Amino acid sequence: MLVYLNGEFVPQAEARISVDDRGFLFADGVYEVVRVYDGRPFLMDAHLRRMRQGLHALRIDDPGVDGLAAIAERLLDENRLRSGDATIYIQITRGAAPRAHVFPPAGTPPTVYVAAKPFQPHPPEYHRDGVAALTVPDTRWSRCDIKSVSLLANVLAKQAAKEAGAFEALFVRDGIVLEGSHSNVFAVYDGALVTYPACNYILNGITRQKVFDLAGQLGIPVVEAPIPLDRLFTASEVFLSGTTTEIMPVTRVDGREIGDGRPGPVTQRLQRAYRESI
Ligand SMILES: Cc1ncc(COP(=O)(O)O)c(C=O)c1O
Known part of the structure; x- marks a missing residue:
């Protein structure tokens, strides 16, 4: 299973985030879950709009939400999820920096993670x-x-x-x-x-x-x-x-x-x- 992490497509087992990541230490980030029906993401634009609003509210720099739809599409292809049920998970955190409540230094890159996984519908x-x-x-x-x-x-x-x-x-x-x-x-x-x-x-x-x-x-x-x-x-x-x-x-x-x-x-x-x- 290939996932996207900070600019790279990598096997999930090789994806690594820092223990200093503020998502890990403070839950300092936002996420979205997008449903995929028969290989097609449903209401992706609306989810990305809400993600931009969340980043703005938390004062996390937008690391390129505009590009996430294309990343999701590639993950669906790479992971052979163009038929059946799946979900896209997107998470953006304020990035990794030595633990302190105040925001990290300006320029600290947000962490961006995207995964596409098969979804088992409810009974x-x-x-x-x-x-x-x-x-x-x-x-x-x-x-x-x-x-x-x-x-x-x-x-x-x-x-x-x-x-x-x-x-x-x-x-x-x-x-x-x-x-x-x-x-x-x-x-x-x-x-x-x-x-x-x-x-x-x-x-x-x-x-x-x-x-x-x-x-x-x-x-x-x-x-x-x-x-x-x-x-x-x-x-x-x-x-x-x-x-x-x-x-x-x-x-x-x-x-x-x-x-x-x-x-x-x-x-x-x-x-x-x-x-x-x-
Ligand atoms: C607290 C909460 N309310 C409502 C929803 C439903 O939101 P959506 O329709 O965007 O999935 C969610 C979705 O995860 C949620 O976590």
């Missing part, structure tokens, strides 16, 4: 029959709009979900359902979608934005508004959106049934439209 019944979710307190910082590699709260939340037999953990802050550990959350009331507004408390998912587009095309109203946890249980449908999650019906939250406990018609229409848009 089809997850999308067909729906999944369970578990609510957890949101212990993250308040810049969740940046796709930072600092994911410890997300890791712990997802593990808690797994141990509870659930697919996803839903972060709740001050009684409001914000998003999942790696997905955004939508609820359906009277045929309209409600999801938390894009602000510093959630990641504005690329799939979330795609859902907005598809809902517009299908004539499904979308409202960006807080969803109190007790109101989530009165939704007729709940679903998740995410790059690898796609559009995933949620039929149970904290062991309680949502709607009639089956994926609802609005979610299913969006799932079909999403598939067709790929």
